Amino acid sequence: MAMTGIEGPAGGVPAPGGQPLANTLSGTVPLLELRGISKRFGAVQALYGVDLDLPAGQVTALCGDNGAGKSVLTKTIAGIHPPDGGQILWEGRPVHIRSPKDSASLGIETVYQDLALADNLDIVQNMFLGRERLRNMFLNEDSMERAAAETLAGLHVTTVRSIRQPVATLSGGQRQAVAVAKAVMWNSKLVMLDEPTAALGVAQTRMVLDLIKRLKDHGLAVMVISHNLNDVFEVADRIAILHLGRMVAQDRASAFDRQSAVDYMTTGGSTREVAAAGSNQGRN
Amino acid sequence: MAGVGGVSGSGKAPEDLVAQAEAAPDLTAAAVEVIPPDLVAQSLGQYFRAWFARVKAGDAGVLPVVAALVVVAVFFEIVTANNVYLSSGNLVDLFDQSAVFIILALGEGVVLLLGEIDLSIGYVAAIGGIVAGLLVQPQAPPNDFLHNWPWWGAIIAAILVCAAIGAIQGTIITRLRLPSFVVTLAGQMFWFGVMIIILGQAGGLSVGNTISENVRSIYGIDYAYLDVWLSWLALVVVVVLIGASMWRRDTGRRRSGLVAPPPGLTVAKIAFIAVAGIILVAICNFDRSQGTLPIIGVPWVVPLVLAMVGGATLLLERTQFGRHVYAVGGNPEAARRAGVGVTSIRTWAFILSAATAGMAGIVAVSFQGGITTNFNGGQEVLYAVAAAVIGGTSLMGGRGRAIHALLGGLTIGAIYNGLFQLGLPIQYQYIATGLVLLAAVSVDALARRSATSGSVARV
Numbered sequence: 001m002a003m004t005g006i007e008g009p010a011g012g013v014p015a016p017g018g019q020p021l022a023n024t025l026s027g028t029v030p031l032l033e034l035r036g037i038s039k040r041f042g043a044v045q046a047l048y049g050v051d052l053d054l055p056a057g058q059v060t061a062l063c064g065d066n067g068a069g070k071s072v073l074t075k076t077i078a079g080i081h082p083p084d085g086g087q088i089l090w091e092g093r094p095v096h097i098r099s100p101k102d103s104a105s106l107g108i109e110t111v112y113q114d115l116a117l118a119d120n121l122d123i124v125q126n127m128f129l130g131r132e133r134l135r136n137m138f139l140n141e142d143s144m145e146r147a148a149a150e151t152l153a154g155l156h157v158t159t160v161r162s163i164r165q166p167v168a169t170l171s172g173g174q175r176q177a178v179a180v181a182k183a184v185m186w187n188s189k190l191v192m193l194d195e196p197t198a199a200l201g202v203a204q205t206r207m208v209l210d211l212i213k214r215l216k217d218h219g220l221a222v223m224v225i226s227h228n229l230n231d232v233f234e235v236a237d238r239i240a241i242l243h244l245g246r247m248v249a250q251d252r253a254s255a256f257d258r259q260s261a262v263d264y265m266t267t268g269g270s271t272r273e274v275a276a277a278g279s280n281q282g283r284n
Numbered sequence: 285m286a287g288v289g290g291v292s293g294s295g296k297a298p299e300d301l302v303a304q305a306e307a308a309p310d311l312t313a314a315a316v317e318v319i320p321p322d323l324v325a326q327s328l329g330q331y332f333r334a335w336f337a338r339v340k341a342g343d344a345g346v347l348p349v350v351a352a353l354v355v356v357a358v359f360f361e362i363v364t365a366n367n368v369y370l371s372s373g374n375l376v377d378l379f380d381q382s383a384v385f386i387i388l389a390l391g392e393g394v395v396l397l398l399g400e401i402d403l404s405i406g407y408v409a410a411i412g413g414i415v416a417g418l419l420v421q422p423q424a425p426p427n428d429f430l431h432n433w434p435w436w437g438a439i440i441a442a443i444l445v446c447a448a449i450g451a452i453q454g455t456i457i458t459r460l461r462l463p464s465f466v467v468t469l470a471g472q473m474f475w476f477g478v479m480i481i482i483l484g485q486a487g488g489l490s491v492g493n494t495i496s497e498n499v500r501s502i503y504g505i506d507y508a509y510l511d512v513w514l515s516w517l518a519l520v521v522v523v524v525l526i527g528a529s530m531w532r533r534d535t536g537r538r539r540s541g542l543v544a545p546p547p548g549l550t551v552a553k554i555a556f557i558a559v560a561g562i563i564l565v566a567i568c569n570f571d572r573s574q575g576t577l578p579i580i581g582v583p584w585v586v587p588l589v590l591a592m593v594g595g596a597t598l599l600l601e602r603t604q605f606g607r608h609v610y611a612v613g614g615n616p617e618a619a620r621r622a623g624v625g626v627t628s629i630r631t632w633a634f635i636l637s638a639a640t641a642g643m644a645g646i647v648a649v650s651f652q653g654g655i656t657t658n659f660n661g662g663q664e665v666l667y668a669v670a671a672a673v674i675g676g677t678s679l680m681g682g683r684g685r686a687i688h689a690l691l692g693g694l695t696i697g698a699i700y701n702g703l704f705q706l707g708l709p710i711q712y713q714y715i716a717t718g719l720v721l722l723a724a725v726s727v728d729a730l731a732r733r734s735a736t737s738g739s740v741a742r743v
Contacts, residue, residue: 100621100623101623104623110621112621116618116621117615117618118610118611118614118615118618118619118682119614119615119682120610120613120614120682120683121607121610121611121614125607125610125611126618129607129608129611129618129619129622129624130608130619130622130623130624131622131623132604132607134604137603138598138602138603139602139603139604139607142536142537142540142542145542146540146542162543164543
């Protein structure tokens, strides 16, 4: 496995090692640390020794062009594709995530665009799908409804008319909000959002971005996978950029500007002088 | 990547977005009309206004099937000789006849909820009826073990045999990932053949009002009647139980601060159930004999069907299994990611549809006083699908209720019975079946289209 090939990729890597970065950001151990994660599908090497830190209380944006390995990396953390090599540290302790159940029991939840909700079920039913509360063999609707209402209120999702309305009647932003609420409902510590604002209008996007900030304020670690640099620069505290399966850049968001981020995403490197932490020399 | 190119020269984009967002209109306005009226109404008047708005928006619930039932009843009452159609004797016949369609449609409905179809249940029903009918036969040789069973043992055995058939078909569909349409079509032919083999060996099968108590009990599902006092007592008990549970649920919700329908609505619903029950029992308790001996009472098949509809409603709407059936039908991928055992849910749906078909077959054997190789299971399954779809269950999965099977089965039974009353030969029944099925599927498609056009308003 190509687990050692990452230390010196194309020039200008802001944060080749995780340790100093994590320390400068929060002074504590990140909630989730990936060390040298590699993944191969047959002849295709999808991830080459990827390092990634996801600190609690911060939004980390995972960026990259199509085929960069964003989805594979997300699915590795979610337990759908267990890694071939490398180490996963959860709260500083090594863990093995071999199935979605493993990741869920650690407190990792993934919100997938358009895959999270059943249109024909209402909000409460969707939020409790797969983990219904029962009383004497039958569904305990009242208890579930109260808990769902509390979670939505805690996230300031107040635009829905009734939490008993079918998800089909919701707008795109509201659906995304319900999907996020569903994810955070289970005392999760890390929420990964896959393209949370794709296909949303301006106002809807705003609603979802506010929601992401609120998750962060609740002390959760948030990872946002996004193509949209507008959103990334608005909500992200940290940015990690994948290029062809390698982590080519990872630093606080202020260490990047749009051009350098695009350079990293498209070429795997940047000649621009923005990498030095705390001295953003962007052209703006 | 459009977003990247568009803003790469401007660091102010996020602020622009904020400004635009604040100027945007209320997000919820678009979707308001389609919300079920129970959720928003605070009074009876509001409820009906909200309900009417929803019907106008294209989501009519069970209204179309109830309207169809009324139209069919009025039409046949006018055209049948001596207006015999709505006589109590014919209505009880109609209930008996519809029972098979309703029970078949209950099981088919669960499969349809998943967006699958089970075409085999017509002949699986035949197998169920044959198993029960043969096991209760009194004659001893050649094999004592397979005769003289108590009627309840025979019914349980028949249902278990059918459940096993469903388990085999469901496992093939889910494990080999084959289309349910093809697998159950194969099942239809396979069990048709098996039916002919068994009936050929047994020389047909008949149940009737014989000295054997067990044969009489199977026959009596349709032709034995509850005592008049017992039927009224049962009605009172059932209405009180249902009413109390509805009332307790709504007041409980109101007390804990959850949205509940207005009390007037709860009362109206309970009153509606009571009135419908009184009419049903009264019709059955008219003397419908044309000869000397009085024929009075509710046939046992009526409480049987109602209990099965009630049980299916509980299963689908109040249990985790039912919730998962809807979820798999609505979005299998979301269900899978939420930890729902999609494969086992689908397998169980086919087991349920086959097991309920077994019960339908027993009722069919009772209704016809036996079964011959002329039993048309292919037609039965089409009636079952038509009944579920006419009632409001979607062929695309995710939408449907047990009550749809009841209303749709009654509609099919009403048409079937009416054509029979008119004395039309069998070929016209086939034509009518085809037209009814086509109409039902069209209604389903139209309902879906209006639902889709409603959701276009979503941002």
